[in-house]
Amino acid sequence: MIIAVASGKGGTGKTTVAVNLALSISNVQLLDCDVEEPNAHLLLNPKINRKEPVYIPVPTVNEKLCNYCGKCSEFCEYNAIFVGSNKILIFPELCHSCGGCALICPKKAISEKQHKIGTLNFGSAGNLELIYGKLEVGEPLAVPVIKAVKKQIKNDKNVILDSPPGTSCPVIETVKGSDYCILVTEPTPFGLHDLKITVEVLEDINIPFGVIVNRAGIGDRKVYDFCKEKEIPVLLEIPYERVIAELYSQGVPFSLKIPEWKEKFKMLIETVKEYAGK
């Protein structure tokens, strides 16, 4: 079973939920797909067992064969190639690795080389398996790194995906193929606004979902009204409590210190299984 933890708004508590959930169930694999700023490891202090680079193919030009005809540059939808009168420039950070330039080159001067854009980190914290991707600084393409993280999914495990915030490509890449998506929000106008956008996305890609309200007690009731109106289950409320915030500030997942929360997360998994039809 694959459960994605996502949110429209950033900072609502995705990682908090994903980590506490992962700590409350057995046979679990936690994949941090927020490769731009992974942080699940900060709460888990895992032992990193190994690292693996993530590459994408980018073009390289044999200038002995190139006659500077410019067809590659004309073809490139992302403007990653500049052809001067006797010089060719490649901008790997703009390349989307389609391979079209190599195909279109009449002189067969273009081949592909591997360009490192990120790193996979394989770690463990007790029985919990944690894998997180990290995008290199200055590299704009998060999706290939997320794909590499998701390749590590083991089908016999309870897989929890910690998604990046928002509703853009990295989020879609993370949640697609999940059996269920937990949307973490906060009961504020900002939380509601971004929740609505995310709900639209999930309805579109047809993944069942429910909501966790974090920092319950602040803001207003509009998130609840919205969920009621749309018949979205509110799976859990995490109250706005000092003790939870204090543990968080110390980098301690609160279910480790407050046993009743471990039970609540266990029950949450059962509820999710039912909704996901698993």
Next chain:
Amino acid sequence: MRICVTASGNSLDAPVEPRFGRCPYFIFVDSETMAFEAVPNMAMNAMGGAGIQAAQLIASKGAKVLITGNVGPNAFQALVAAGIRIITGAYGTVREVVEKFKRGELRETGSPTVGGHYGRGAGMGRGWRRRYPPPY
């Protein structure tokens, strides 16, 4: 000599546009005769790499000098590779800056004048790509 000026309109009296890659028009001016050709910038709405695409266009048009406001790092590299002289910080109308250039009042730049960014509408701030979703 053929000079390219970035402009917000399609005539010699149009104001110089400070952005290079995303200017609305390139005005190619013959410095001897002041004859000109206005070319709409197809890269203006490019998802990314507008500066590179724009550099490709003006190189193909045979310009030897570019007069504009600012040039980013990718465009700068491309323009240098194309052997185009780069003048930044220009303001006024296209006609005025070409005249200034002819009088030797404009200086070439040896480095990019603005930082890199990716796509439209946002600077290189943390989280901007989350606010402005792809595809780029």
